[in-house]
Amino acid sequence: MSTSTDRGYGFEYTNIQEGMTILNGTVGPETQTWIQRTGNPKYNSLSVNEQQAMIRAARTIINFLTEYEPWLLNGGIEIAQVKAAGGSTDVSDVRFTGLGQSVGLSLKSNHDAVRHPRVSPTIDIAHQWLGVNTDQRYLGEVAEIFNNFTSFCEFNNVERFNQLSNEQKKNLLYSPITACFSDLLLRVFNGPAGPDAVAHFLRYLIGDRDFYKAKADFNRGELLIEAYDFSGTMGPRHRLRMPTRCLEVIVEPGPTGLYNYINITFDRGWEVKMRLHTARTAIENSLKWDVQFVGTPRDAWNTRIRF
Template sequence: MTPLSNLHGRALECLITELIIKTYPGVNLTARAKNDQVRDASKLVQLDSLLLNELTQAANALLLKWLNPQFQLSNQPSITVDRLPDQNKNDVTDICLTSRSWTVNLSLKHNHTALRHQRPGTTPKHCGFLQGSVEMQQFRQQYRVITQEFMQHIGQAKLFAELPSALIEQHLYTPVCNLVSQFINSHASTCTTQLFQYLVGDVNYYKIIVDTHARTLSIQQFAEIQMPTNLIATVNKQYVNLSFDNGWEISMRLHTASSQLKNSPSLKFDTKALNNPLTATIIPYV
């Protein structure tokens, strides 16, 4: 996730939480949510005024056109709001609302549909293997060989932008993607469910995509999803594509997480669902 994307996401979480507090007097914040609201208040002033207005309109629509009608917030004697940390194992949600009768988890996205932004070097952990396992150690060693060989081709370059894209693809992206794909395929019979739950999330939640271009909210409920039992991973240049036997198609695009080369390249996947069987509710916010 880029710094700008992180800024927009944090601002959106802050706006929605603040709006819930102002609208419903029976709302309580957890200590963590209070700290996050204080931290992110400064992010709101960093936003362009037009974008701030857009996100505010979207937050209002989410609350008034969907959250309250769907869960009757105004009729709840008390509601607790928590804001969840990033990289919370298989819980991909950002905001959790709890009343006496229900718990609602929200995963918020601003102009993108990404599931995860995981690092390729910890692929065995995403598949359910422990940090100190033999599988993890062997994978890390193979990963290190690839990145060290890549560093031998960079010459005096200090930034990725100074390198030809073909060199990066041939000596870094494709070899890393091949390593990840081979690991997943070799353990598919045992790791499919764990990897799917890591990428998609195993907590009952609603995914909210705020599209400021179309000026809409897209809402999908990630619940009661049939778990896959097998998958096939394939590679296309800097992409690892996962085909699960429950109908989900997931694409993982490898990219640099830092513009600087340093001693070892910093890499991340931008992971998104190319195809999923979930229906979406579309709500305009204009």
């Protein structure tokens, strides 16, 4: 069974390859290096059935793009694996550029997370997420949580997260971190910088460039494609409106009873769910968020296509 990372990179590789074939596109040196070192090896680690399903899905996606972005058929298209090309503020995985136009493609393979940011005592999370300086209250609380956790692990010779019970993870990490982080969000969103922080938060999650998101359900053979178009220039010409205020921030239990979820509701139909989890097996002073949109405006453009 392949890992989710193998499938994710394999799916990106397949879309680049199909883009090169259908669009007669080219790739730059950074993407070529990524293909050789990461994309091709991850694709080759997949089963034949997984590879064939990804080819069908990628071919469907590229043909969809040519229907709504017909300029892609005019030639001279360069295809980039975004992270390989240094696209830090672009949440797309693959970007197609040519003739002064560009369109991004965010690919999801049986999952829907948009970002995987970290939380630790050294990360200025409010500056990163909200565009404001992190207050001393949050910094002090997070430092104390991780210091207590480190002391507990050292005293009990705990070296791996899987040595901890769910109750220990909940009490030592998940509950206190989600509590102080949700309090920080409420203080900022309800403060004088609230409207700007809301806009910054959404831009942090979706980047600063418009894109299509294509989520492939390989079990059902179906694609859900959504247009994240904030400038009104993408093919469907259906502009999304950014939220202006936060309505609610709630900490919620997960399926195993760990209080490691935060649900954030904004106006205009936007809703974000964040899941806190351990990023690695070994104990470290860092956890990771899986962040996904569970609510977008009702009039957001999307379509479902079989492959």
